[in-house]
Amino acid sequence: MTLDMLPLALIDGIAYASLLFLVSMGLTLIFGVMGILNVAHGSFYAFGGYAASSFVMMIAPHTESAALPLITLFLVAIAVGVLLGGIMEFLLIRRTQGYDPILKLLITFGAFLMLEDIQRLVWGAQPHSANEVVSRLGNLEIGGIYYTSYQLIVVPLTAILAYLLLQYFLRHTNLGKQTVAITHNREVAIAIGINAKKIGFVTFVIGTILGALGGAMAAPTTSLVPGAGTDMIVLSFAVVAIAGLGQITGALIAALLIGIARSISVYVAPEVEVAVPYIIMVLVLVIRPNGLFTVAQARTI
Amino acid sequence: MRLYAFSAVCAIAALLVGSTLPWTITPMIIGLTYAIAALGLSVMFRAGQVSFGHAMYACISGYTVAFIAREVPGADALLLILAGVVVSFLCSTIIGLFVVRYRGIFFGMLNLALSMVLFALLGKLYHLTGGTDGLRINRPTLAGFTFDRGEYEFWLLGVTLAVSLFLAWWIQRYFKSGSGEALSAIKTNETRLEYLGFSAHFVMWQGYLVSAAVVAFSGALLALVQGLVTPEMGNWLRSAEYVFIIILGGAAHAAGAFLGAAGFESVKLLSSAYFPGLWQFILGFTLIVVIFIAPSGFVGQILKRGRS
């Protein structure tokens, strides 16, 4: 790989990492608060992407604006998050309280299977995309190389903003602080009067929105096809496992690690590209069995 | 005793059905390979662990069959099966050394990651592995005989049934043996196990090898009946299907894998017939219902108490 490829690879990697981070942030948040590793989170990504592309395709012919399709992405993500996440939490997730983590995971796997078929029913097997967003936002030239504004600015910015918003929520709002309390010790938090049910609902919806946002932001640059959710869920598992379950800032670092490693490998060793996230995951887990940033456990005997 | 007799009768019945209705042979063999794989996975369930990557052992076994069949054209099917199992088993001895140090979600995820590395590499290394199209396997001789397609499939069914009966019998004995009971003690109290002088890692490693070897059989048989191996054999979704089957059938007894596979295939068949395009939906719904209605029934037996 020549050195002038490096900036391109980096930007590519960062944009990819941003998407990965959005999705993983949602996944790890839900795990930290509710103890569920939600396999259906991949479906949220897919639904976010598909829905975003549908709406953009609908709106794009009726307007010249560059901002409107972009805003559509965000609105769709929020709508999908609230609807899908809200319904799923209400019908299913809250009933899993107290079950073994693996059983919770398997229950969400059942939900994932159900959503896969619904997705296929609604959107079929044709690839869906939302390129309009990218093309309307134009290109930027830096140092002789052209980047799309979307990849260079919009995507990473969205990820960072989402991260900062979430951190603000968790640290400076009452609801957020209560959420953190539940993460640290659920029983004690409930004992002092925190409404775990409400927090669970809000957290799950926020997590779903983040997952859907990842998909919505991916729609302009990738093609959504059946299996997109399946691929994304294992990737976000890798990010979350590397960072440590429940570690949000850790997920940022892990996503960057994977994103950049993967995009560099596209240039250096393309056959290994798809395997890179999992190779990193194996290496990290062998050295730090609970992820890079997990805290120690208490004694049990 | 009754169970052995019953199984033997079922096996004979299967052969009869296969000889009179040849179109049922391939589905039966495939269904059995799923059951065998789930049986292997159930050994891990006994220790309270769920692996989301065991399909990699079916994959390694299947690709070994394909490679050897290509390089050694005269290799007999039985030899191919043995080779597949041995190679997969050897891989599991090494992988197992790392993996048995983990429990719970991380055990599941580490196995998942390893299987996805394999899956990804198999798909990309086109010149070695045929990429996502996979590798074809020409019909080999079976026990020295050269069969035409119909005969080959029938006798392969026989082999599969024999392997199924043997593995079910052996695994059930393993469950009741000292090693097997020590393995299931990992689920309930690993600390106590260590304080009795057991190495929980070693006990787990032994179980891991057993489970991988059994899954390997399923991969070799699947390769031989399909005449094809693809990376899909090692995909995490495949591993998840094995998990699904054991949830349905339970890991309390070796027969659970077969009952679960029968249930799994039935649900798939019925939903494809009546609700085509929704079979995954129905499967997912069934999984959720099964986990909820039997929290300490056969599902709770698999893992630490359903409700803690």
Add this chain to the structure above:
Amino acid sequence: MEPLIKTTDLYLAFGGVVAAGSINFELHRGERLAVIGPNGAGKTTFINICTGYLTPTAGKVYFDGKDVTAMTPRKIVRMGLGRSFQLPQLFTEHTVSQCIQLATARRNRRLSWFRPLSATVDAGEVDETLRLVGLSGDADQISADLPEGKRKLLDVAMALALRPKLLIMDEPTSGVASEEKHGLMQTVMHALEQRKVTCWFVEHDVDIVAQYATRVAAWVGGAIVADGPPDIVLNDAQVKSEVLGT
């Protein structure tokens, strides 16, 4: 003769709390040591360190003359140690018999991949262990279904089945109904006498201590403040005020 357990300058702190502060301690064969002290004094932590569950920051532990400071519980147990816990650690989905069988099979190092567990151990030996602790009638009960006192007995029995040189019991009578406490201790102590097993137990009940111990060590705040025959230690002024609350 070498002490069975010896620690030199053993030190362990959790954050700012010293759980074991430069402990020099010896336990000799044939002793029945009772360890007393308020909650949080470090009694269980000391057991955890001596049995390999925790690693001390400084100091050494010797079992039967060998340095076991860095060893895991599994290795130390194989050298002749048995332990029962504050909360009984049982195989909750196995029967009482199976729990003893597993311990016995492990001691005999006969673990088959094929023959049933019950066939690889001497049924007589298993029965004898059960009889020693009075659990013969419960042999086929799932261990999780036993009442608290019997669960404690099973915990001790599993350790005994290892034929250890030293049996460590962490609060053997806690959670047991008062009227059953003496019965339990008598049964266990009798079994230990028969098999010539050295005993170290943590206990809060002073009567039990007075009746069954040959030596008492009192812990306060991560240190041993009194160590000697029961009638001396139990009448010690500091022990009386800080441990016994009298």
